[in-house]
Amino acid sequence: MSSSTELTTQASRAVATVSAAESGFSGASGAARQFLTFRIDAEEYGIDILKVQEIRSYEPPTRVANAPEFVKGVVNLRGVIVPIVDLRIRLGQKAEYTPFTVVIVLNVIGRVVGIVVDSVSDVLELQPDEIKEPPQVGAAIDTRFITGLGKIGERMLILMDIESMVGSPEFGLVD
Incomplete structure (x- = not known):
């Protein structure tokens, strides 16, 4: 098995495990939250695991x-036509398609959407004290879709509000 297939399989198992435990998620601000982590260029991002299909x-x-x-276009996913958005291009990064490139299929705002990223890392659970507010940098950087920064050891995750991003007029995927 190639390393990209192996990584995708491991991440898919983690998503399945978390999805099976979904009913136990309290959603309270004081509870730990789980994030699927992925890379775009040199940056590591996290999205709420409950949005991942x-x-x-x-x-x-x-x-x-x-x-x-x-x-990038559309794919037929078990009878559902799914738009595929290259998040790397949307965020102004270069887009190289390698064996590690994956599509994260999301279920957000009542729609199924695929986002292309460089690679998927893992699923992390963050305690509330491990999530910091996004930096206040004025108008220079658009932080509308950043919910916070997660810090685990030396790792820094940019936590995204993927539902707001996909639902925004700039994405053009929702009426």
Whole structure:
């Protein structure tokens, strides 16, 4: 098994494990929260694991005419047409497709959407004291979709509000 397939399989198992335990999630601000971590270029990001439906290896989607550059196209996922958005391009990063490139399939705001990232790392549980407020840097950096920064040892995660991002007018995926 290739290392990218192995990594995708491990992350998928973690998502399945967390999904099975979903009913026990309290959602309270004082409770630990679990995040799927992934990389885009040199940065590590985290999204709420409860928004993740599955993780798939990247396969070129069917292009859609006149779509923005970051919308790579659509795929048929068990009868559901899923738009595929390259989050790397949307965030202004370069997009190289390697054996580690994966699609994180999300279920957000009543829609199924795939986001392309460089690689998936793991699922981490963060305690409330491990999550810090996003930095206040003025108008220079758009922090609308950053819910906080997670710190675990030497690792720093940028925690994203993926539901707000996908639902934003800039994404153009929701009416």
